[in-house]
Amino acid sequence: MKRHWSLGELAHYPFLDDAKDYIRERGPDPERLLEGWGDMKNRAQERVIQAVKEGKVLGRYLDDDIMKEDELFSYPVARMLVSCIADNYLIRRYALGEAERVADRLKLEDKEVLLALGEELRVPGIPRGDRIDVHFIDYLENTANLKTSGWKLVNQDLRKGRVLLPVSRYIRILKERVMNDMIDGLPIAVTDPDLLDNFRAHINKVQEALDEFRAETDRLDLGRVEPGLFPPCIRHLLAQIKEGVNISHDARFSLTAFMHKSGLGKGEIISVFSESPDFREDLALYQIEHIIGEISGTEYTPPGCDLMLTTGLCHNPDELCGRDWMTHPLTYYSVRKREGSGA
Numbered sequence: 175m176k177r178h179w180s181l182g183e184l185a186h187y188p189f190l191d192d193a194k195d196y197i198r199e200r201g202p203d204p205e206r207l208l209e210g211w212g213d214m215k216n217r218a219q220e221r222v223i224q225a226v227k228e229g230k231v232l233g234r235y236l237d238d239d240i241m242k243e244d245e246l247f248s249y250p251v252a253r254m255l256v257s258c259i260a261d262n263y264l265i266r267r268y269a270l271g272e273a274e275r276v277a278d279r280l281k282l283e284d285k286e287v288l289l290a291l292g293e294e295l296r297v298p299g300i301p302r303g304d305r306i307d308v309h310f311i312d313y314l315e316n317t318a319n320l321k322t323s324g325w326k327l328v329n330q331d332l333r334k335g336r337v338l339l340p341v342s343r344y345i346r347i348l349k350e351r352v353m354n355d356m357i358d359g360l361p362i363a364v365t366d367p368d369l370l371d372n373f374r375a376h377i378n379k380v381q382e383a384l385d386e387f388r389a390e391t392d393r394l395d396l397g398r399v400e401p402g403l404f405p406p407c408i409r410h411l412l413a414q415i416k417e418g419v420n421i422s423h424d425a426r427f428s429l430t431a432f433m434h435k436s437g438l439g440k441g442e443i444i445s446v447f448s449e450s451p452d453f454r455e456d457l458a459l460y461q462i463e464h465i466i467g468e469i470s471g472t473e474y475t476p477p478g479c480d481l482m483l484t485t486g487l488c489h490n491p492d493e494l495c496g497r498d499w500m501t502h503p504l505t506y507y508s509v510r511k512r513e514g515s516g517a
């Protein structure tokens with residue numbers, strides 16, 4: 175039987191069909207939106223700015239029905255603000271921020287709510303003791319971006335076409351679904367000039383936050399990082415990119431994870447890849463955020479020398495590479511840094 179969602183639950187999960195119906199029936203129409211609803215508009219702006227700056231929309235304690243309605247109604251307005259700017263990076267960042275908020279909330283819910291939500295999100299689960307199982311097709315569809323071996327289907331408890339999952343993993347899958355649905359649903363068309371004028375100040379504030387965040391991540395901080403001391407394999411990949419060579423997927427992964435672990439920021443990593451002939455900022459940023467753990471929640475470690483050798487990425491190893499104990503490009507880099515500092 176379909177669950178009856180309370181107003182508080184709709185406020186926490188505003189993407190539900192019942193939430194949309196509630197907003198349609200009781201939410202502000204565009205004219206009333208122009209006239210007032212200041213708290214709700216400010217919350218909408220706050221949602222987007224928190225997503226940009228913190229990587230997460232912070233959940234609120236919803237004291238009474240007015241707060242619950244403000245929270246619920248602020249969601250479509252936040253989507254509208256994001257749509258007015260229509261920047262792919264902002265869309266993904268906002269979707270991630272909302273999905274993080276939802277995941278935090280789901281950790282507090284009982285299984286009944288989780289399963290009802292899973293049903294609505296088209297990832298139906300069946301309770302099995304303290305675990306939940308899902309059909310392997312739903313599993314595959316919602317874990318496509320989770321690249322660590324722990325998420326591979328072959329490493330799951332698979333029984334008769336269903337994957338048995340701890341609750342925390344089911345929540346992780348629901349989070350992916352929320353995020354991907356949001357990305358797919360944005361931007362929405364916003365063409366009403368009065369509405370755009372009315373929200374100009376909020377739109378400008380979001381744009382400012384986005385510009386500031388980008389400027390911050392773009393800031394070069396090579397004081398800490400010394401690319402000249404990188405191992406030969408990594409220097410070779412950097413040189414290839416400079417020469418306009420399209421490097422392989424494995425090479426991109428290794429380089430990104432290495433640069434991140436050695437202290438380079440997202441902006442610096444993206445500026446390295448911007449020299450690739452097939453560079454697309456939105457895709458590159460998405461891949462980088464996955465590897466450094468902002469989207470996947472898993473921060474990847476760059477491959478060690480063994481794997482680099484197997485994938486053909488170990489290049490021109492020098493005398494330091496030849497030491498018995500040299501097993502990782504990051505070890506190479508830290509030894510060279512130590513030597514450089516005279517330590």
Ligand code: SF4
Pocket residue numbers: 405406407408478479482483487488489490491492495496500501502503506
């Ligand atoms: S031995 Fe290791 S550090 Fe040296 S080039 Fe090969 S992969 Fe890189």
